[in-house]
Amino acid sequence: MLPWLRTCRDHLNQSLANERLGHAPLLHGPAGLGKRSLADWLVRRLLCLAPNDGNPCGACRACQLLDSGTHPDLFAAAVPEDRTQLTVDVIRELNRGLELTPALGPRRIGLIAEADQMNRNAANALLKTLEEPAGQAWLVLVSDRPDALPATVLSRCQKLAVRPPPTEQAMAWLAEEVKAADPAQHELALEVAGGAPLRARQLLQEQSLEFGLEIRSALLEMAKGNVLEPGLTETWAGRADEAWHWLAFWTRQWTGSALGLGEDTGAPADAERLAERWQAALTGRALADGSIRADLLLGKWLLEWEALFPPRG
Ligand SMILES: [Zn+2]
Structure with a gap:
């Protein structure tokens, strides 16, 4: 049990x-x-x-x-x-x-x-x-x-x-279950999973969390005015459902300023426009099963993300 x-x-x-x-x-x-x-x-x-x-x-x-x-x-x-x-x-x-x-x-x-x-x-x-x-x-x-x-x-x-366990108990369980990850990864996975340990374990085991962090850093780079690595959209399109999940996840986090987009990038974070991106990511996820090409949908979303951050200097 x-x-x-x-x-x-x-x-x-x-x-x-x-x-x-x-x-x-x-x-x-x-x-x-x-x-x-x-x-x-x-x-x-x-x-x-x-x-x-x-x-x-x-x-x-x-x-x-x-x-x-x-x-x-x-x-x-x-x-x-x-x-x-x-x-x-x-x-x-x-x-x-x-x-x-x-x-x-x-x-x-x-x-x-x-x-x-x-x-x-x-x-x-x-x-x-x-x-x-x-x-x-x-x-x-x-x-x-x-x-x-x-x-x-x-x-x-x-x-x-049935409620999520106290963080301490969940962390102790995760430490036993996924020894390959470190405590910081356990903590992040648990946060992403809303405190549900089995979901956190799944994230860590499927390396979905790693993918999520890759998406996070790409978004932050763009917010700093840097250009996206070529070919990235195509790679993400291969895991479209997960990609949309993470785009929605991070924009929701930043909307709530829980992780502070401004703090991470120095870029101005407008909650309303971030919330629009969050909504658009949810819509993208819903469309992901359809006939529209995944890379085009993702590309469009990323262009709109880029447009939130005017080039500096
Ligand atoms: Zn019996």
Whole structure:
């Protein structure tokens, strides 16, 4: 269990012991905290036939079937591969499964890992199960963006927030996980990830952070009036989605003057115009999947960035 999830796990155990855990807990919080692994633990805890001091035993028939992915009382709803949303057929199938009598233990469980991906019809189909759950039916929901869930669904769930850990704990974990990076890189990755350690680890491992820093220094150079290295736009276009992410990230940072563009470059930083660049980067990212050539879009953005800083001297 990830160290920062232990408090949540203990809280869930306590609630179960006191019979205060509702039949539809919703684990929510920013991406990159491991909410899904906590949900998997909860499913295991609820289905295990012989929990040991609040933990799944790992040895009973239920635990074995969960290990092999064939537990007959677990129904997991996932976004179909050819779709972008959780559709009504998926939820109807889950509902049908939950109506049956448990095959093994005292409960049947429906796990909805990306609950905010339900479309309207899917959410409506789920409402019936949420309103009148069959006696032994439980739902476990997970969401990065609970505000995207319909209020009707939200109000029938027991909301349990998973929050980013204290910086010290996250830093200690990252130091163990990504030994190749130094503490300054850990700190920056954590900041970029909004305090979510798993996301920070991903940034460090995929070297996306390095790419992000390269973009940052190129933008700062341009703000100082220096010309962009030739060929750079083409290189960035090869990783367009990431490039847009970083352009948006740094312009947002500078807009909030958290890192102080003026301090770094001596260039005047106009918050309003920086915010425009930030918006334009978000738009660019949204367009990045389309048919417009990535290098042209990026080139246009960079020209507009350059224009913010009149040549000096
Ligand atoms: Zn067990």
